[in-house]
Amino acid sequence: MKIKDETLLFIGGLLVCLLTLGVIFKEENTEWKKYQKEFISLVSQKLGAEVADSVEPGISQIWNPQLKVTDRCQTCHLGIEIPGLEDGKQPFSTHPDLAFYKKTHPFKDYGCTTCHDGQGFATTVEDAHGEAHHWMTPMYTGMLAKDYGFKNSKSMIEINCNQCHRQDRETADMESINLAKKLVEEKNCTICHIIEGKGLTIGPELTYEGSKYPEGFVFDEVEGKKSVLNWHMEHFTNPQKVSKDSLMINFKFNKEESNALSLLMMSWKKKNIPFEYIPNPYRSNATKPKLVELDDSLEKDLSGEILYTKKFCITCHGKGGKSTTGAYPSLAGQTYWYLVNQIKDIKTGARKAGHSEVMKPLVQDLTDQEIEDISKYLYDLK
Numbered sequence: 001m002k003i004k005d006e007t008l009l010f011i012g013g014l015l016v017c018l019l020t021l022g023v024i025f026k027e028e029n030t031e032w033k034k035y036q037k038e039f040i041s042l043v044s045q046k047l048g049a050e051v052a053d054s055v056e057p058g059i060s061q062i063w064n065p066q067l068k069v070t071d072r073c074q075t076c077h078l079g080i081e082i083p084g085l086e087d088g089k090q091p092f093s094t095h096p097d098l099a100f101y102k103k104t105h106p107f108k109d110y111g112c113t114t115c116h117d118g119q120g121f122a123t124t125v126e127d128a129h130g131e132a133h134h135w136m137t138p139m140y141t142g143m144l145a146k147d148y149g150f151k152n153s154k155s156m157i158e159i160n161c162n163q164c165h166r167q168d169r170e171t172a173d174m175e176s177i178n179l180a181k182k183l184v185e186e187k188n189c190t191i192c193h194i195i196e197g198k199g200l201t202i203g204p205e206l207t208y209e210g211s212k213y214p215e216g217f218v219f220d221e222v223e224g225k226k227s228v229l230n231w232h233m234e235h236f237t238n239p240q241k242v243s244k245d246s247l248m249i250n251f252k253f254n255k256e257e258s259n260a261l262s263l264l265m266m267s268w269k270k271k272n273i274p275f276e277y278i279p280n281p282y283r284s285n286a287t288k289p290k291l292v293e294l295d296d297s298l299e300k301d302l303s304g305e306i307l308y309t310k311k312f313c314i315t316c317h318g319k320g321g322k323s324t325t326g327a328y329p330s331l332a333g334q335t336y337w338y339l340v341n342q343i344k345d346i347k348t349g350a351r352k353a354g355h356s357e358v359m360k361p362l363v364q365d366l367t368d369q370e371i372e373d374i375s376k377y378l379y380d381l382k
Ligand code: HEC
Pocket: 031, 032, 035, 071, 072, 073, 074, 075, 076, 077, 090, 091, 112, 113, 116, 117, 118, 119, 120, 121, 122, 123, 124, 125, 128, 129, 139, 140, 141, 142, 143, 153
């Protein structure tokens, strides 16, 4: 009996020792320590002992409660702020456009996840890059971007850039979002959607489109990835295919345009950005809105055609009165009085059939003269 007890005690003691050693071994060989050792030898080779000595060992953290940032990425990405390592070897390379970011978005203040997403406080590659299953906002890697057919991760990062830069009409270095903002303005999306308090309610409000959960979308007709981003990409390419009988116009966007608009939609998130992190949209190099004043003499001659565009009829009934969507009738060459009477009936509510109520708010403040001018223009198109 006694011998057995001693044996058990011995085995128990041995186990504890092994476990402790195991923990020490694991602690000494954590992923990040491995990278730090590798980095220091790389730097002393490339940039000399002095630079290598300036690398502070241990976990490095940026904390900014205002932006909800607790980022330890630099624990492995040690060369981010050291010029001379631009070769792109990760996790050691110098940040692209370092001088620009240091000046406009210093990392010590902005952290990393503000632009990249991922899980800031984690210290393993898998967790930090947010590839773990439970993490909602995985990092925008080159691989993820390729999956969606973007050139590189930069386009996707623009989703995050635009959370602060939303009010800019144009931002240097934001190619996709700039294109999308131009399209939203050109196509007058607010005819059918409320965006930041402006617009009509023919389609859903878009102000915080980027905060909608996947459960809010129907994926039955989506061919690729069943993600919200991909839903938007396929929907912009062909609204009627993704949302059956949709009243949205098929603008025949090409892939680049659909992708850009989808990134813009994803960026419209409900998020409280502290005031001091919102750039001033009227800073000197931003494009200021242009007011287009129509020449009076011009308006008289072409009043019908100008009104047809100015009052947004063109959006639904098409260029030159030729509609591209089944839900909206073509108007070119219709009989003059038929047009006048239909518009007036829709205005007063006497005509409610089909989808015509969609149009009511749009003709509400047309005067009789304007209705006649538009109808003459359309009649003449025959
Ligand atoms: C444990 C070390 C480690 C941590 C912590 C870490 N990384 Fe990385 N990172 C790597 C390694 C290794 C690579 C290259 C291999 C890879 O992509 O997985 C890399 C690659 C990258 C890339 C290039 C990816 C691509 O292919 O497009 C980016 C961007 C990046 N990391 C950002 C971050 C950000 C942001 C954080 C913090 C949220 C972070 N990393 C935290 C080790 C780390």
